[in-house]
Amino acid sequence: MKGMTITYKVKNGLYVNMTNRCPCACTFCLRQNGDGVYGSDSLWLIREPTVEEVCGSIAAYDGQSFEELVFCGYGEPTERLDDLLKVASWVKASRPMPIRINTNGLSDLINGRRTAPELSGLIDTVSISLNATSAEEYNRLCRPRFGMRSYQAMLDFTGDCVPYVPNVIMTVVDVVTTPEQQEQSRRIAEGLGARLRVRPFEG
């Protein structure tokens, strides 16, 4: 069922759901396995909220404190990068807290430009889904609409974030990777100046 869940709480974080668009169709995506996450209402949006609506939704939590604000949701946040940065700028100015983007790392292909520098000063953590150790494996798992160039673009974006964002993390999902793949992923992440996090499957 579609609704208008713009923000939702996960543990000590406030999560922001700005779009359902995504250039990937990952085989393990939560979107393919249910409606809401962590007890939230449906994250399928009737329509994309405006920047003002997103800010209003965040402001409704005033009085509560959060460890961080996370752009995540049922879709790829950088599909709305310009609006996301407007929201981040408003948050930084009015109710400072660390800001993270959970992303597939395809922002440059989505937006048609080099986007990492735009995150500078606004985004504290970028968490990029590495998911695979080769372009072939990545395409099999993530099925990006940009095809074979996607994997390298994701790696380039990660390395590009390092000078601009204090914490750059790459993630792999535990149940779809072997310990060997996780070790290889760690080397890839560290080679780009990022850290690897093996995250639990949440489907």
Ligand code: SF4
């Ligand atoms: S990139 Fe994220 S939102 Fe998009 S299909 Fe993959 S898991 Fe789902």
